[in-house]
Each structure stands twice: as structure tokens, then as C-alpha cells.
Amino acid sequence: MDDAGEIVDSIEARRAAEALIVDVDGFEGPLDLLLSLSRTQKVDLRKISVLQLAEQYLGFVERAKALRIELAADYLVMAAWLAFLKSRLLLPPDPEDEGPTGEDLAAHLAFQLERLQAMRDVAARLMGRDRLGRDVFARGTPTDVTRIRRVTYTATLLDLMQAYARIRTRDDFRPYVMDRDSIYTMEEALDRMRGLIGYAGEWMTLSNWLPEGWETDPARRRSATAANFAASLELVKQGAAEIRQSATFAPIEIRKVAR
Amino acid sequence: MSEDDDAPTESSLFEAPPLSEQERMVEAVLFASAEPVGVADLNARLPHGCDAARALEMLRRRYEGRGVRVVRVGEAWAIRTAPDLGFLMQRETVEMRKLSRAAVETLAIIAYHQPVTRAEIEEIRGVSVSRGTIDQLLELEWIRFGRRRMTPGRPVTYVVTQGFLDHFGLESARDLPGLKELRAAGLLDSRPPPGVSEDGEEAEDEGQSDMFEDES
Amino acid sequence: MSEDDDAPTESSLFEAPPLSEQERMVEAVLFASAEPVGVADLNARLPHGCDAARALEMLRRRYEGRGVRVVRVGEAWAIRTAPDLGFLMQRETVEMRKLSRAAVETLAIIAYHQPVTRAEIEEIRGVSVSRGTIDQLLELEWIRFGRRRMTPGRPVTYVVTQGFLDHFGLESARDLPGLKELRAAGLLDSRPPPGVSEDGEEAEDEGQSDMFEDES
Numbered sequence: 001m002d003d004a005g006e007i008v009d010s011i012e013a014r015r016a017a018e019a020l021i022v023d024v025d026g027f028e029g030p031l032d033l034l035l036s037l038s039r040t041q042k043v044d045l046r047k048i049s050v051l052q053l054a055e056q057y058l059g060f061v062e063r064a065k066a067l068r069i070e071l072a073a074d075y076l077v078m079a080a081w082l083a084f085l086k087s088r089l090l091l092p093p094d095p096e097d098e099g100p101t102g103e104d105l106a107a108h109l110a111f112q113l114e115r116l117q118a119m120r121d122v123a124a125r126l127m128g129r130d131r132l133g134r135d136v137f138a139r140g141t142p143t144d145v146t147r148i149r150r151v152t153y154t155a156t157l158l159d160l161m162q163a164y165a166r167i168r169t170r171d172d173f174r175p176y177v178m179d180r181d182s183i184y185t186m187e188e189a190l191d192r193m194r195g196l197i198g199y200a201g202e203w204m205t206l207s208n209w210l211p212e213g214w215e216t217d218p219a220r221r222r223s224a225t226a227a228n229f230a231a232s233l234e235l236v237k238q239g240a241a242e243i244r245q246s247a248t249f250a251p252i253e254i255r256k257v258a259r
Numbered sequence: 260m261s262e263d264d265d266a267p268t269e270s271s272l273f274e275a276p277p278l279s280e281q282e283r284m285v286e287a288v289l290f291a292s293a294e295p296v297g298v299a300d301l302n303a304r305l306p307h308g309c310d311a312a313r314a315l316e317m318l319r320r321r322y323e324g325r326g327v328r329v330v331r332v333g334e335a336w337a338i339r340t341a342p343d344l345g346f347l348m349q350r351e352t353v354e355m356r357k358l359s360r361a362a363v364e365t366l367a368i369i370a371y372h373q374p375v376t377r378a379e380i381e382e383i384r385g386v387s388v389s390r391g392t393i394d395q396l397l398e399l400e401w402i403r404f405g406r407r408r409m410t411p412g413r414p415v416t417y418v419v420t421q422g423f424l425d426h427f428g429l430e431s432a433r434d435l436p437g438l439k440e441l442r443a444a445g446l447l448d449s450r451p452p453p454g455v456s457e458d459g460e461e462a463e464d465e466g467q468s469d470m471f472e473d474e475s
Numbered sequence: 476m477s478e479d480d481d482a483p484t485e486s487s488l489f490e491a492p493p494l495s496e497q498e499r500m501v502e503a504v505l506f507a508s509a510e511p512v513g514v515a516d517l518n519a520r521l522p523h524g525c526d527a528a529r530a531l532e533m534l535r536r537r538y539e540g541r542g543v544r545v546v547r548v549g550e551a552w553a554i555r556t557a558p559d560l561g562f563l564m565q566r567e568t569v570e571m572r573k574l575s576r577a578a579v580e581t582l583a584i585i586a587y588h589q590p591v592t593r594a595e596i597e598e599i600r601g602v603s604v605s606r607g608t609i610d611q612l613l614e615l616e617w618i619r620f621g622r623r624r625m626t627p628g629r630p631v632t633y634v635v636t637q638g639f640l641d642h643f644g645l646e647s648a649r650d651l652p653g654l655k656e657l658r659a660a661g662l663l664d665s666r667p668p669p670g671v672s673e674d675g676e677e678a679e680d681e682g683q684s685d686m687f688e689d690e691s
Contacts, residue, residue, distance in 0.1 A: 028385075031386065122437050130428050131426055133351075137351050138294075138507070145565065153578070154571055155578075157643045160579060163580045167601075287557060326499035327502055327503055
């Protein structure tokens with residue numbers, strides 16, 4: 001019974017078996033090979049004899065070895081597993097053993113084969129559908145939607161008057177006063193953080209430290225974040241705070257040094 | 260979108276164009292595009308108060324049996340030539356790269372099991388999936404990344420795209436051939452090998468049915 | 476081609492498809508073709524015995540008043556968007572941007588000192604005025620060219636437009652508040668700029684009204 005080689009007796013079957021060996025590279029893995037072998041049983045995959053299939057597979061592997069055909073590792077792993085399955089199916093169940101029964105394992109293998117076959121069948125049906133560019137066609141001359149981007153510039157009367165006033169009284173204006181609106185200095189951040197760090201017993205992300213009114217506007221947030229980060233480093237250097245970041249680009253967290 | 264006849268016009272400051280006019284507009288937009296156009300996109304392009312879904316339905320019926328058809332592709336719509344006239348279009352036929360058997364099977368597995376991880380594809384095919392196979396399908400824009408699976412390692416999942424539906428003439432992923440039979444036969448269940456705990460797998464099943472529900 | 480109904484079928488070994496079917500075929504070919512298709516070309520692509528010219532004529536009539544039309548392009552035929560629906564093929568996005576500081580200042584100087592030459596603007600601003608700034612204001616139709624100054628080189632002058640007055644809600648440029656009013660409104664630092672006396676300012680205001688008199 002375990003001498004699977006003897007089963008192959010007719011010339012036709014032998015030829016088929018040789019074709020299998022020659023085509024070993026053409027198989028897409030052990031499941032594919034098992035599926036091909038199962039076809040010789042010519043039965044519904046649900047009624048397949050897994051024991052017989054296991055013997056066919058092991059016989060195939062034996063012959064491949066005899067012909068010195070290099071089998072990929074996963075074919076050998078499958079062979080070992082099927083040998084195990086075969087022993088499970090043939091030996092009476094061990095009441096001590098809590099693992100799955102041979103029948104469970106066989107049923108799962110049958111399920112896997114049936115599922116793979118089903119996927120192949122639907123893949124063929126899918127490929128046989130009316131396909132775009134082969135059977136069905138899209139518009140040959142699509143009209144592009146032209147995107148008209150219109151930029152409107154606005155200025156208010158106030159802008160205008162302030163601009164004029166600015167020119168006429170230029171010397172009175174400090175040149176950078178407007179721009180510094182969105183600059184939060186490290187000194188400011190340090191002053192503020194020194195007062196607050198005492199309350200930060202838990203880790204708090206840097207973004208929670210931004211002063212009110214500096215969280216939303218991107219330019220102000222950037223400036224305040226940079227200032228707070230620099231101030232945090234200063235506090236760490238002074239031994240007043242701890243700082244951490246769990247990964248690159250992860251939030252930076254700060255807390256006071258526990259005393 | 261609204262099924263209510265009066266709502267769109269009432270809620271609008273200006274009266275929406277008559278439905279026949281809306282149908283003409285949808286017709287013009289669909290004809291102008293090679294890609295499927297979404298209903299939301301149509302509503303955004305049509306004048307305020309238009310009901311693209313209703314106009315689409317009228318248009319679809321108007322083109323029944325004609326040389327071109329109004330077809331649904333997921334959440335979008337497109338005009339495509341009737342399949343029986345493909346023989347006239349040898350000149351327009353695009354050379355299709357022959358997909359490998361591995362690619363065809365992988366595509367089918369993704370379509371029927373989506374969202375599906377690479378490990379699951381390998382489990383079904385019983386062989387490892389080469390990087391190139393997935394790449395080829397991504398390049399064809401037939402698959403894309405889905406949500407990460409909430410299991411250890413948070414593996415990425417794959418799902419099929421609107422381009423896939425368009426290419427294979429499917430209204431939605433639920434219209435995949437044989438889907439119902441496969442499901443009834445339990446062949447789309449993620450059945451763990453015996454001896455493997457099922458806890459982790461339950462959550463996966465939910466994710467999968469969600470996916471097909473999403474399509475509706 | 477043939478005006479005779481029976482001729483095509485008689486001369487053909489196989490019966491030509493019914494005319495309605497030919498019309499479908501022409502529809503599909505015109506739809507899918509990247510170029511307009513000529514009648515001879517259509518006849519070559521359709522099954523033997525078809526009369527593309529008749530089918531085309533039927534198709535053309537079918538699309539009358541629809542969202543797309545069958546139109547003649549030179550010697551060939553194509554499907555095109557109905558002209559009244561062209562607006563659906565463009566999407567306009569309006570972006571509001573604040574005028575640059577240089578532009579606002581230049582505009583203010585023109586408004587307060589019109590008609591003013593470029594050299595004068597530069598003298599008042601204390602920096603050179605880029606061509607782009609003037610062009611932008613011209614494009615916005617807030618300024619236009621005034622009379623040439625009767626000085627050597629006959630430089631062009633700039634004045635503000637009605638569009639400028641409309642945009643800023645002014646009856647005339649003379650309604651623009653003077654420096655004193657600006658100061659009273661708190662728009663100006665209360666200290667007078669060094670070297671500018673109150674008298675001087677008055678004189679300037681007068682000078683300004685003179686200029687407006689010139690314009691009217």
C-alpha cells in the first residue's frame with residue numbers, strides 16, 4: 001500500500017507521471033502539484049481521498065529523488081507533513097493526544113485544494129469577461145475639463161490708506177515691527193516654561209505647551225514650536241526637565257524632573 | 260441623489276434646470292470623459308439643485324440597446340461601447356500584456372477575499388507571492404492598499420480598485436462572477452488550519468463582510 | 476453611398492445587418508475613435524453591404540438636441556459636446572490673494588498723487604517700482620494711463636480708474652482722506668514726520684486737489 005510506485009502500471013499513467021516530473025518547475029508550489037495529482041482521481045474535490053493523494057505525492061517525491069531532481073524546500077516540507085498526515089490517518093487515534101485528528105487535517109487539506117481550484121475557476125471566468133480595451137471601449141476623444149484658475153487680488157481702503165500713511169511718515173515706522181508679530185522668541189518661551197514646568201509631573205507633548213493664540217496660524221505655530229523646543233532643551237540642560245521622543249517624527253514629550 | 264421631487268428645487272435659490280436638461284448635461288459630461296465620473300462629481304459640476312442620480316437613471320435607460328451604453332462602475336458612471344460591437348474596434352484595441360498565472364490567481368484572490376493580506380494570499384495559493392506580481396497589479400491600478408489589518412504586525416491589505424471594476428465590466432465587487440456560490444460553499448471563509456486558535460480570525464471575517472457592504 | 480434600398484443586400488453575398496444595427500455600429504465607432512472618421516473609413520470598418528452614410532444621417536438626427544451631437548469635421552464625422560453645454564467642461568476656481576505691499580503702496584501713491592509718473596512714484600516710495608507691479612495694477616484695471624507729462628521725455632502718467640473707485644467704495648479720488656484726517660483717525664502716528672510742517676502738508680493737499688482738477 002505504501003509502495004506508491006507500483007500503482008503506476010498503465011503506459012498512459014506512466015507517461016503522465018513522467019510529464020509531471022519533467023514539469024516540476026512548472027508547478028506553482030506543492031498545493032498546485034497536489035491539485036494536479038488529485039485530477040487523476042477524477043472525483044469531486046470534496047470526496048477526494050486525501051490518503052490516496054498523500055501517497056501519490058510521496059511517490060512523486062520519491063521518484064523525483066531517484067531521478068536526482070532538485071526539489072524546492074517547500075515541496076519537501078509538504079512531503080514531511082503528508083507523511084505525518086498519512087500516519088495519523090492510518091493509526092488508531094491516541095486518546096492522550098490533544099492535537100487535531102487526522103480527519104481534521106485531511107479535511108483542511110481538501111478545503112485548501114477546493115479553495116485553490118475555485119479561485120482558479122473564477123480567475124478564468126474573470127479573464128474571460130468582456131474587457132475594457134479588448135471588447136468594450138472607452139471614449140476615444142475625451143474632452144479635458146479645463147481648469148480655469150482665476151486669481152483675484154484684493155486690498156481694502158484701509159490697506160491703501162495705511163500704505164500711504166506708511167510712506168509719508170516712513171521715518172516713524174520701525175521697519176520690522178509688523179513682521180515680528182509672528183515671532184515667538186526662545187526667551188519668551190523659556191520665561192513661560194519655567195513658570196509652568198513645575199506642574200508638568202506627567203509627560204506632555206511639546207504641542208501642548210504652545211501659548212494661547214499660537215496654535216493655529218501655521219507661521220505662529222512654527223515659531224512657537226521652535227522656541228518651545230529650544231527652551232525645553234535649555235530646561236533639560238539646566239536639569240529642570242526631561243525630554244523624550246519615542247521614534248523619528250514621533251511627538252516630543254517633556255516633563256519636570258522628579259525630585 | 261434625493262428621491263424627493265421637490266426638495267432640490269425648493270432648497271435652491273435658483274430653480275434647477277428641468278430634468279431633461281439635466282439628462283443632457285450628464286450625457287455631455289459622461290461622453291467627455293474616458294474615466295468613470297462619480298455621482299458626487301456630477302452633482303458638483305451640474306448647476307445647483309440638479310439630481311445627477313435621477314438624470315443618470317434616465318440616461319441609462321435611453322441608451323439601452325444602443326451602440327454605446329451607460330454603465331455603472333462602483334460609485335461612478337461611464338459610457339462604454341456595447342460588448343457585441345468590439346469586433347469593429349480592432350484599431351482601438353490596446354495591446355494587453357499577458358498576465359502570468361500567478362498574477363491572474365493573485366488578482367482573483369484579492370477580488371474575492373478582499374481585504375486580504377499577502378500572508379493570506381500565500382496561504383490560499385500555497386506558495387509565496389513574488390514582489391513583482393503585486394507590483395504588476397498595483398501598476399495596472401487594479402489593486403490598491405486597503406486598511407491595515409488590526410492583527411499583530413498590522414499587515415497591509417489589498418483591495419481591488421474602480422479601475423479593476425471598469426476593466427472587467429463589473430458594477431461592484433458584489434457582482435464578481437460566482438461570488439455567491441463560493442460564499443455559500445464556504446470557500447471564502449478564512450478557515451484556520453486545525454489546531455490554530457480562531458480568536459484572531461473572527462475579527463478578520465467582520466472586516467471582510469464590511470468591505471463588500473461598503474460597496475453598496 | 477447607394478440611394479437604392481435593395482442594392483447593398485443584393486450585391487452582397489451575406490445580408491447586411493439591418494439599418495438600426497448599422498446605426499449602432501457607427502455610434503460605437505465614432506464614440507471610441509480617437510479621430511473623426513470619414514464615411515469611406517466607416518464603410519470599410521462596417522460589415523460588407525452597410526451604408527455608413529445613411530446610418531450616419533440617422534445617428535445625426537437621433538442626437539439632435541441631445542447633450543452631444545454628431546458633427547462634421549472636414550470630410551469626417553465625430554461626436555462632440557453640444558455647444559451650449561461647453562460650460563460643463565470647465566471648472567473655475569477663484570483664488571483670493573492679498574495685494575503685495577509694493578502694489579498697495581504704488582496704488583496709494585497713484586490715488587493720492589494722480590496723474591503721476593513712474594519716476595515720481597519711485598521718488599515718493601524711495602525704492603524703484605517694478606514693471607510687474609504696474610502691470611498687475613493695470614491688469615486689475617485699478618489704474619490706467621493718463622496724459623503724458625509735458626516735460627522732457629514726455630513720460631506717461633498713471634491715474635486710478637472707475638473700477639478702483641468702485642472697489643474701494645469711493646465717489647471720487649478726492650474723497651480719500653488727507654494726512655491730517657488719517658492722523659485724526661489714528662491711522663498715523665501723531666508725531667509729524669521730521670521736517671514736515673503742518674503748513675507744508677496743507678500745501679501738499681492743495682497741490683493734490685490741483686492735480687485732480689487737471690484730470691476732470
